[in-house]
Amino acid sequence: MDLPVTDAPSPPRGAPLEGPVIRLVQFPPVWGRNVSPFTLKLETWLRLAGIPFEAAHSMKLHKAPKGKLPYIVDNGVKVADSSLVIEHLKRTRGIDPDAALGPHERAAALALQRLFEDHLYFILAWSRWIDPAGWEAVSEGFFDGVPAMLRGPLRPLMRRQVRRMLWLQGIARYSPEEILELAREDLEAAACHLGDKPFFMGEQLTTIDAVVYGFLANIIFVPVETDLKRLALGYPNLVAFCETMEQGLYGDSC
């Protein structure tokens, strides 16, 4: 399916690339998918902007400038944080899928981005690492590539770290029912904003579509059977949006 992507220079497959190729450093796939919402956001943005890149898989957070993934290596220079990378690429490549947005649209996009990245993100993490239904899948899938002898000690250690992070952030202080209600409010707001438009800002793909897809695909398309996933599947327009993004930008590769 053809999506209304930015008209950017993207060489045909196999053609020599002009200038340095961006290296996108992200986690290794799990269940054949990019399971980190922030790295999926950035990969999706690169695809919608038509900027060539090569993906490198790593778990070495100590090599990441901010201790988190994703980051890119652009001409030998590391740039971290999905949003800062996008700003860097808009500036250096002269490609801006958001150029046509007015101030009200930018304000709405920012509010939605914060909803996903600074609120729903923690609910997603809770549903994967703390909710027993999520942990059942994650404790297997996420540790698949870890050497067998490390898997035993690493599982409880990492779960404890995430639990502590979610307690300090605050979401783990709510009951499962309260967390689900907070998720419902977020998804309802996103579904209301999307309405019957093809993309979040209308007919054209913009950065917020990459953000939303990065998070929702990681709820809807992964084999982690939680109440959060069931809730998200109850919003037909959000599901249809994710399917359009997936088919249009990833084709058969997902």
Ligand SMILES: N[C@@H](CCC(=O)N[C@@H](CS)C(=O)NCC(=O)O)C(=O)O
């Ligand atoms: N604001 C950052 C957030 C990145 C982030 O939270 N990455 C997570 C994976 S989705 C991570 O690296 N977590 C590892 C850790 O915190 O130790 C961005 O937009 O890139």
